[in-house]
Amino acid sequence: xxxxxxxxxxxxxxxxxxxxxxxxxxxxxxxxxxxxxxxxxxxxxxxxxxxxxxxxxxxxxxxxxxxxxxxxxxxxxxxxxxxxxxxxxxxxxxxxxxxxxxxxxxxxxxxxxxxxxxxxxxxxxxxxxxxxxxxxxxxxxxxxxxxxxxxxxxxxxxxxxxxxxxxxxxxxxxxxxxxxxxxxxxxxxxxxxxxxxxxxxxxxxxxxxxxxxxxxxxxxxxxxxxxxxxxxxxxxxxxxxxxxxxxxxxxxxxxxxxxxxxxxxxxxxxxxxxxxxxxxxxxxxxxxxxxxxxxxxxxxxxxxxxxxxxxxxxxxxxxxxxxxxxxxxxxxxxxxxxxxxxxxxxxxxxxxxxxxxxxxxxxxxxxxxxxxxxxxxxxxxxxxxxxxxxxxxxxxxxxxxxxxxxxx
Amino acid sequence: xxxxxxxxxxxxxxxxxxxxxxxxxxxxxxxxxxxxxxxxxxxxxxxxxxxxxxxxxxxxxxxxxxxxxxxxxxxxxxxxxxxxxxxxxxxxxxxxxxxxxxxxxxxxxxxxxxxxxxxxxxxxxxxxxxxxxxxxxxxxxxxxxxxxxxxxxxxxxxxxxxxxxxxxxxxxxxxxxxxxxxxxxxxxxxxxxxxxxxxxxxxxxxxxxxxxxxxxxxxxxxxxxxxxxxxxxxxxxxxxxxxxxxxxxxxxxxxxxxxxxxxxxxxxxxxxxxxxxxxxxxxxxxxxxxxxxxxxxxxxxxxxxxxxxxxxxxxxxxxxxxxxxxxxxxxxxxxxxxxxxxxxxxxxxxxxxxxxxxxxxxxxxxxxxxxxxxxxxxxxxxxxxxxxxxxxxxxxxxxxxxxxxxxx
Ligand SMILES: NC(=O)NCCC(=O)O
Ligand SMILES: NC(=O)NCCC(=O)O
Numbered sequence: 001x002x003x004x005x006x007x008x009x010x011x012x013x014x015x016x017x018x019x020x021x022x023x024x025x026x027x028x029x030x031x032x033x034x035x036x037x038x039x040x041x042x043x044x045x046x047x048x049x050x051x052x053x054x055x056x057x058x059x060x061x062x063x064x065x066x067x068x069x070x071x072x073x074x075x076x077x078x079x080x081x082x083x084x085x086x087x088x089x090x091x092x093x094x095x096x097x098x099x100x101x102x103x104x105x106x107x108x109x110x111x112x113x114x115x116x117x118x119x120x121x122x123x124x125x126x127x128x129x130x131x132x133x134x135x136x137x138x139x140x141x142x143x144x145x146x147x148x149x150x151x152x153x154x155x156x157x158x159x160x161x162x163x164x165x166x167x168x169x170x171x172x173x174x175x176x177x178x179x180x181x182x183x184x185x186x187x188x189x190x191x192x193x194x195x196x197x198x199x200x201x202x203x204x205x206x207x208x209x210x211x212x213x214x215x216x217x218x219x220x221x222x223x224x225x226x227x228x229x230x231x232x233x234x235x236x237x238x239x240x241x242x243x244x245x246x247x248x249x250x251x252x253x254x255x256x257x258x259x260x261x262x263x264x265x266x267x268x269x270x271x272x273x274x275x276x277x278x279x280x281x282x283x284x285x286x287x288x289x290x291x292x293x294x295x296x297x298x299x300x301x302x303x304x305x306x307x308x309x310x311x312x313x314x315x316x317x318x319x320x321x322x323x324x325x326x327x328x329x330x331x332x333x334x335x336x337x338x339x340x341x342x343x344x345x346x347x348x349x350x351x352x353x354x355x356x357x358x359x360x361x362x363x364x365x366x367x368x369x370x371x372x373x374x375x376x377x378x379x380x381x382x383x384x385x386x387x388x389x390x391x392x393x394x395x396x397x398x399x400x401x402x403x404x405x406x407x408x
Numbered sequence: 409x410x411x412x413x414x415x416x417x418x419x420x421x422x423x424x425x426x427x428x429x430x431x432x433x434x435x436x437x438x439x440x441x442x443x444x445x446x447x448x449x450x451x452x453x454x455x456x457x458x459x460x461x462x463x464x465x466x467x468x469x470x471x472x473x474x475x476x477x478x479x480x481x482x483x484x485x486x487x488x489x490x491x492x493x494x495x496x497x498x499x500x501x502x503x504x505x506x507x508x509x510x511x512x513x514x515x516x517x518x519x520x521x522x523x524x525x526x527x528x529x530x531x532x533x534x535x536x537x538x539x540x541x542x543x544x545x546x547x548x549x550x551x552x553x554x555x556x557x558x559x560x561x562x563x564x565x566x567x568x569x570x571x572x573x574x575x576x577x578x579x580x581x582x583x584x585x586x587x588x589x590x591x592x593x594x595x596x597x598x599x600x601x602x603x604x605x606x607x608x609x610x611x612x613x614x615x616x617x618x619x620x621x622x623x624x625x626x627x628x629x630x631x632x633x634x635x636x637x638x639x640x641x642x643x644x645x646x647x648x649x650x651x652x653x654x655x656x657x658x659x660x661x662x663x664x665x666x667x668x669x670x671x672x673x674x675x676x677x678x679x680x681x682x683x684x685x686x687x688x689x690x691x692x693x694x695x696x697x698x699x700x701x702x703x704x705x706x707x708x709x710x711x712x713x714x715x716x717x718x719x720x721x722x723x724x725x726x727x728x729x730x731x732x733x734x735x736x737x738x739x740x741x742x743x744x745x746x747x748x749x750x751x752x753x754x755x756x757x758x759x760x761x762x763x764x765x766x767x768x769x770x771x772x773x774x775x776x777x778x779x780x781x782x783x784x785x786x787x788x789x790x791x792x793x794x795x796x797x798x799x800x801x802x803x804x805x806x807x808x809x810x811x812x813x814x815x816x
Contacts, residue, residue, distance in 0.1 A: 084677045085630075127679045192635030209634065213680060222493075222789040225669035225692045226617065227600030227761035230660045232785065237670055238656045241649035248646045252638045261633035262645055263680045265673055269492045271535045272621060272671045272690040272728075273762075274788040282680040284633045320680075353635035354681075377640065380682040381630040 002399040004392040007100040015088035024382025029081040029123035030162035037080045054170035057138045058122040071114035072182040079124035087384025094187045112406035121357045131321040136357035178364035186358040187370045193377025200348035203371030204336045208352045208359045209288040210325035212297045217316045222277030239311045240279040246307045259286045332368035339400035345393045410512040410807040412800040423496035432790025437489040437531035438570035445488045462578035465546045466530040479522035480590035487532035495792025502595045520814035529765045539729040544765035586772035594766040595778045601785025608756035611779030612744045616760045616767045617696040618733035620705045623726045630685030647719040648687040654715045667694045740776035747808035753801045
């Protein structure tokens with residue numbers, strides 16, 4: 001069995017790094033706090049005698065050899081970064097649960113045939129460097145090294161500079177190699193209301209909704225706010241407001257689980273007394289069904305263009321990243337289900353609305369995920385929370401599944 | 409007569425400081441560029457033998473003594489700061505026209521009885537430190553010294569720090585003293601379409617629209633963009649969009665010249681994959697009629713509250729600064745009119761929609777303004793422009809009026 005108290009202790013220790021006033025966490029990717037969290041994580045892995053390395057994207061790995069170390073490894077983990085004023089479970093839970101499972105296996109003298117690797121991916125949240133899941137996307141070749149290195153934060157610091165600055169720019173040779181990997185499992189908080197609503201303890205994740213992340217730029221005309229009559233204006237923010245409402249209504253009325261969110265918005269020149277000449281905002285669209293995915297994304301682009309056109313302004317829609325819905329490996333979800341049943345833990349087979357590193361790992365190896373409930377379905381906020389009893393059950397399922405899968 | 413070519417030369421020289429790619433100007437208050445512009449302006453005044461001083465808000469004065477230097481002074485001027493990517497006439501024209509008038513009077517051996525003071529006020533635009541017209545508001549006691557000094561820019565630098573940094577924190581004794589001032593005249597570009605539409609060359613400004621500058625904060629609930637169903641969201645930006653549209657429609661449908669603008673907007677946490685929990689935006693409302701002013705501002709506050717209430721969110725409306733419409737001194741506008749007639753220059757009596765330092769100066773001394781046309785009514789943008797022939801006519805009217813008023 002895994003030791004939930006040790007896991008809790010480590011979780012609470014990690015939650016000190018970047019702790020916010022209201023008991024949340026701000027630990028942006030490649031920040032000083034991220035470095036502290038990484039250092040501590042590595043310390044813990046080295047204390048266990050794992051072989052630690054990090055690659056040229058700062059993804060960190062800790063390897064436990066098996067009796068049969070030529071076998072492809074079982075990889076488990078998640079991420080250590082957070083959104084600004086985020087919660088203390090998002091990401092960290094999956095990393096420290098992996099560590100706990102490995103430590104428990106060692107402690108219980110359970111001999112693994114295949115090697116087990118714990119992983120923490122860089123910049124999963126995308127809160128500092130867009131797009132999200134940059135470290136896992138880069139290591140699975142969905143993003144080029146040039147693209148990844150040149151991503152920059154709001155203060156024009158690049159990913160590469162910041163990675164170097166915190167001392168985590170490792171060797172390309174240290175990347176995970178899909179040929180040497182048997183499977184990837186990621187445990188995570190649900191970040192939504194499904195488990196709570198269905199009164200289930202663990203979520204067996206069969207797939208992840210596809211997404212399209214875009215930047216929309218609406219162009220009108222800057223002019224003085226005091227001396228320009230209302231009827232002569234071409235205000236890009238007023239049109240952006242129409243577009244934001246249209247996007248919301250569109251997603252709302254589909255009633256097929258499509259989600260659309262405008263999270264960040266900026267005007268130019270961005271001062272009180274000038275009509276915004278340009279308004280730029282991000283758009284995040286999620287859709288679960290493989291069949292309808294492309295037409296869904298096409299549709300929202302049309303809604304935007306039409307709304308802008310109606311108000312006689314112009315717009316650009318720049319794609320940041322689009323990924324279709326993914327389906328996880330049945331072989332693994334079945335094992336997760338068996339483990340849940342064996343321990344009499346209530347479970348729910350479900351799709352994740354949130355993206356995860358598992359989504360990109362799934363493009364190169366057999367992958368699945370395990371969710372534990374988020375209280376009130378809340379995440380990406382300080383109130384994010386999960387019951388320790390639920391975490392205990394989740395880690396029981398994970399421990400059992402890793403134990404089984406690490407034996408050839 | 410004044411020398412428009414010398415004025416043009418100085419204007420073009422000033423336009424080099426903070427020049428943008430598209431021939432506009434970025435010269436934010438108390439920036440390095442502002443310092444350069446101040447240094448040059450002072451150099452020019454000292455070359456003319458004027459007595460130069462600056463006060464504890466960085467307002468700069470250049471004094472030409474008169475034959476009767478105990479008489480209250482005639483003050484003329486405007487401001488040197490700009491909005492980001494603004495135009496090269498806004499503000500600077502009034503400062504350098506004042507300098508040109510003084511130099512021409514000296515050159516033409518016109519003896520002034522009362523002293524003439526040229527002034528350049530600090531941070532008129534409010535683009536770096538809100539609110540607008542901070543230097544003139546502070547020196548006329550509309551803003552306390554504490555309030556003024558503590559205003560801070562987007563990078564949390566305070567007004568006082570930045571004033572000190574560029575070396576323009578002068579003595580309180582150097583402030584303008586209303587008892588020693590006879591009148592204030594400000595020449596400025598119109599920044600709107602009225603003169604052009606009416607095919608007139610100068611605007612004789614009888615007053616300025618009142619304004620209310622506010623910050624609106626709408627509070628919803630942050631949550632994950634991917635895993636939170638549309639029907640469970642309380643998205644502050646979607647409600648802000650409704651409010652922005654309602655504000656626009658409200659001002660538009662009044663048809664009484666009321667203008668309302670949302671210029672700057674920000675979401676929290678402000679990342680692509682979180683529903684905005686809080687959205688904050690600025691609101692700038694202008695209304696010309698003294699009678700209807702208070703009810704107009706009350707009305708828009710109601711429109712905002714009702715719209716937010718309908719969507720079951722909450723909001724705060726924080727007042728930054730409100731000032732009722734002002735009426736300028738008839739004695740001065742009549743002189744401006746006489747000068748226009750004398751030189752056969754077409755003029756238009758009008759109200760300014762834009763605020764100016766003259767608005768605050770008017771609270772302590774007799775004040776008026778003189779406008780020259782803005783091509784296409786454009787300002788607070790790089791395309792802002794004015795014909796030199798119009799400037800020549802404007803400075804003719806100003807020269808004549810200053811000549812008359814500086815004689816007791
Ligand atoms: N789980 C999570 O918050 N991942 C970030 C990527 C996304 O926005 O879905
Ligand atoms: N004239 C001008 O742009 N002044 C700034 C203050 C205002 O916004 O009206």
